[in-house]
Amino acid sequence: MASGVKVDEEVKELFETMKLEKSETERIRLMVFEIVKDLIKVTHVYKQKNLNEMNVDAFKLFKDHLMCGRCCYLLYDCHFEKAEQGGQEDLIFAMWAHEEAPLKMKMVYASSKNTLKDMLKGIKHAFEFHDIGDCSCEVDLAAKLGKTVMSVEGHSCKP
Structure with missing residues (x-):
């Protein structure tokens, strides 16, 4: 079900910059x-230089935007390492719709997700x-x- 929500042109421009x-x-x-x-x-x-200035890694900043009672979409350039494959970088698209967000807000975000996701060609996850x-x-x-991911943003994920 489409919500009628449109995507701002700036989204596509910044996405292309993010990929290139x-x-x-x-x-x-x-x-x-x-x-x-x-x-x-x-x-x-957030560019890498912003993260350096803030002394924070991208995953922490990603988590900081997952706020109680809110909804948003995030596009995250995730750096991780897989066993026997080494370092990788993939774009991750995430929809955050906190369980305590207003029902109407969650419905609008859910029904608009594919409109945005379809514009973002090349998303791995x-x-x-x-x-x-x-x-x-x-x-x-x-x-x-x-299963084979060993670290995310340089932090070990295996016991």
Whole structure:
């Protein structure tokens, strides 16, 4: 069921930049989208240099945007390591619809998700989270990425 919500043109432009820009400081590591007046808009953009200045890794910043009673979409340039395959970088699309968010808000985000996701060509992983326990640590995300994931953002995910 479509919601009638449209995607702002800036989303596509920044997504293309995110896919193409690979310089160590200028690459976009995280984008946050929210629905504002029937339009999916970019509300936050974090480049690697921002993370360096804030002294925070991308996964922590990703988690910081999973707020109680809220909904949003996130696009995360995740760096992880797989056993015997080494380091990898994949784009992860996530819909956050906290279980305590207003029902109408959750319905609008759920029915608009594919409108945004279809525009983001090349996404390797897509997840939905409804409780912080769904993705509370790197181990949780690693399990969703695959059995052989050994670390996420340099943090070990194996006992």
